[in-house]
Amino acid sequence: MEQGRFGEYGGQFVPETVMAAVSELQAAYEQYKNDPAFLQELDTLYRDYANRPSLLYYAEKMSKDLGGAKIYLKREDLNHTGAHKINNVLGQCLLAKRMGKHRIIAETGAGQHGVATATVCALMGMDCVVYMGKEDTQRQSLNVYRMELLGAKVVAVDSGTATLKDAINEAFRDWVTNIDTTFYCIGSVMGPHPYPTMVRDFQKVIGREIRRQLMEKEGRLPDCIVACVGGGSNAMGAFYDFIPDTTVRLVGAEAAGRGVDTPYHAATMAKGSKGIFHGMHSLFLQNQDGQIDPVYSISAGLDYPGVGPEHAWLHDTGRAEYVDITDEEAVNAFEYLSRTEGIIPAIESSHAVAAAIKIAPTMDKDQIMVINLSGRGDKDVYSIAKYRGVKIREE
């Protein structure tokens, strides 16, 4: 496959001003991705700082309750900063350091990638600016304060729809302006090449660990892996190592918000079409004129009108399947996992749990399903209470 392409998807659709930096990044990534010293340093950070490998936990109660497949949870929620995002940020910031860039910018939706970036910048002594949609800063005010506590500057973006896509627009504008000093740490498997490949490579540790841990526990591969998909980095990380193993069913859960037949969803696979945006040729939610649609999900981390190009390719080739999970189903799953296993999942990851709740009972008892539990749900407790009409604090 042509470099930076996944079938017809991918590419480098960015302004000329940015091309030099994209090429520089591409060259640096090619240089370091197989460099033993770089990989060793990253591995040490994964282990000693991020708490890897993350556990693979047999959810016995849930498995029995659903009465189908044996369910394992890949506990990315136990990573430092509470989500899979740290895997990618450690990789990119280490690369930035090698490239001599000391100013890091990032976009964030739910705040998980922003918190991870602020954390690693604090660790590595780098300047950090995080762009966040103004609406998201209100939905996730705790994470805003957390980032500031870590020494980052959080910029509330109120252009456009004031959510994740606008935060990305603003981060691109910053990058174009400060290209000489600044490294753009993109939080998902999206954007211009090499980002979709590079971010996937920094996340593929998830799938590798699943393989190894499951071989130890069960002596075989899983039959099904389920992960939520916004831009799609935790899903790519979980799926990638298993793409050649065609017996492993790969399921992505995207956000159907109030339903894919309403205007309030973020279900790119179900309702999107081919387009070119945010540096990549992929699938997007857009109107017939190519204007990007405003999207909606209860989950700020899945609230994105596109999807990473490798997912678009996995979708078209049929190697992965994608299902839609509504707000209501995700909230039910959030509560279900909390009560059944004593694990509060992120509302993003709850979409994967909800998909698993549907699929597991259709599987045999000797089959194995892995749910990638991409993040923990402490950040979401307030908004779930609000969704349920429970008042837990004064505004």
Next chain:
Amino acid sequence: MKNRIDLRFEECAAQGRKALITFVTAGDPDLDTTEALVLSMEQNGADIIELGVPFSDPIAEGPVIQRASQRALANHTRLEEVFALVKRLRQKTEIPLCLMMYVNTLYVHDIANFFAQCRQAGVDGVILPDVPLEEHAPFDEAARKEGVHPIYLVAPTSHERIRSIAQNASGFLYCVSSLGVTGKRSEYATDFDSFFGEIKQACTVPYAIGFGISGPEQVRQMGRYANGVIVGSAVVELVEQYGKDSSKPVGEFVAKLAQAARETQ
């Protein structure tokens, strides 16, 4: 038939002056005003006009053109209406017209059909700010088949890329003056002598400088480096201020820019 952009640059060169290229967003505040603005800018000395096709997420634009895009979209300005506008203008004027558009607003249409529509309507060039050299080929092929110039951009960060970009350029080369998004600037960090030295060596088509040129003074200052100057946000700011009544103040402003362009060697 020769492309109007080529003819106009030849005319400017023969007269020993700089080409003045101005920008407005189509449909801001409405398409009738855009039509009046194009005619007013032409009467007052603009040589080439860029019509911005509004986009929901214009990542290379500063706040002024972002807002113009939003106003145009609030009026539901669509590409087919921009083509209709160009057709109406072509009954009244032969001024070279370029579309400045984000690639997604083109891509959702069939590429070949889009450029055929450009030719039928009378569009002379298309600028795609988010398509670098590496991704340009499919657009170039379709554009050239219809006699439409795909306009390339170079930036101060382009360096060793300048040569290959310049070799592919047609119509004119759009030289981005400085880092950052569109909009006014008070100063430039770019080393223009070195930047344009490289461009001059490699480029076989005329080249014009844009991004941040906000008045006659900067036209004089920057114009000497290039064959033309591009003024966008400063015009759009007047459109924002005067709305439907903007063709007179914009015309007066363009007249001052045109005089500066005439006086610049």
